[in-house]
Amino acid sequence: MGRLVLINSVLDSQLVYIMSSLQLLPGFVKKVDSKRRSFLWSGKDSCSGAKCLVGWVRGRVCLATLTGDLSGDHWMTLHALLPLYRSITTCLIKDGRSTTFWFDAWHGEDDLSTKFPSLFSHAKKTEVSVREVLETGLAAHLVPRLTPQAVEERDALQLVLDDVMLSEAPDMRYCPIVGVGGNLHIGSLYRVMRNGEGVLSVEAVFV
Structure with a gap:
């Protein structure tokens, strides 16, 4: 909530002030939107789309x-x-x-x-x-x-x-099948999800 207040009260007001005298290029607006999303979801200068998605999910479900x-x-x-x-x-x-x-x-x-x-x-x-x-x-x-x-x-x-x-x-x-840096070994998970006869489960197809 604190980050959202800062975005609304500071970053947005700065844009309004600038636009009162200058015509902003579309690329500049996209860059500012990117900074706002990064600050909202991670508190940093940059943020991946995955982190934005996780932040959105956290607000809607119990993890x-x-x-x-x-x-x-x-x-x-x-x-x-x-x-x-x-x-x-x-x-x-x-x-x-x-x-x-x-x-x-x-x-x-x-x-x-x-x-x-x-x-x-x-x-x-x-x-x-x-x-x-x-x-x-x-x-x-x-x-x-x-x-x-x-x-x-x-x-x-x-x-x-x-x-x-x-x-x-x-x-x-x-997790024993997670490597250095937190990367999941999908191949190992995929093999775990196969049954003894080698028939794929529905979830295995999704993975």
Whole structure:
């Protein structure tokens, strides 16, 4: 919001001032628009289209669950890839906003739905971020009455949560098929998505 205010109050007003006495060339206007987009989405002098897209998506959906105000075939395909993405990545919790509490592997190699199956079966809402659970408390996300096994798992999980400290830095995600610089090895992912008989899945065709 602060960047948007600066753009509206400073950069746009400067353009109005200049145009009151000069006729601007189309190329100049495009250059200014490029600077404004870069500042809005990244706070820097330049920004790739991908970063602009990510910034736009962040404002419309929850990155932890990919739920929100977006639609279309490409988006639905990306959403269908989410379970695979979770299965090949692990997370380091920072702000807890982009990591799902139950389905991402953020405490060890297995996700919490696998580690605590009885407790997971008592969850009110499965698609919830780590930050949401930590801010409101584990009990708020469980049904009132738990089975004895679920109570044991709840107590064990609470010990884990007591050691988690949130920060304002974004969560970090690691993947064994990501190379230096964060580049995804698409060939490796493509092979993972093939079944044993060599028939491609719909998602594999998209990749």
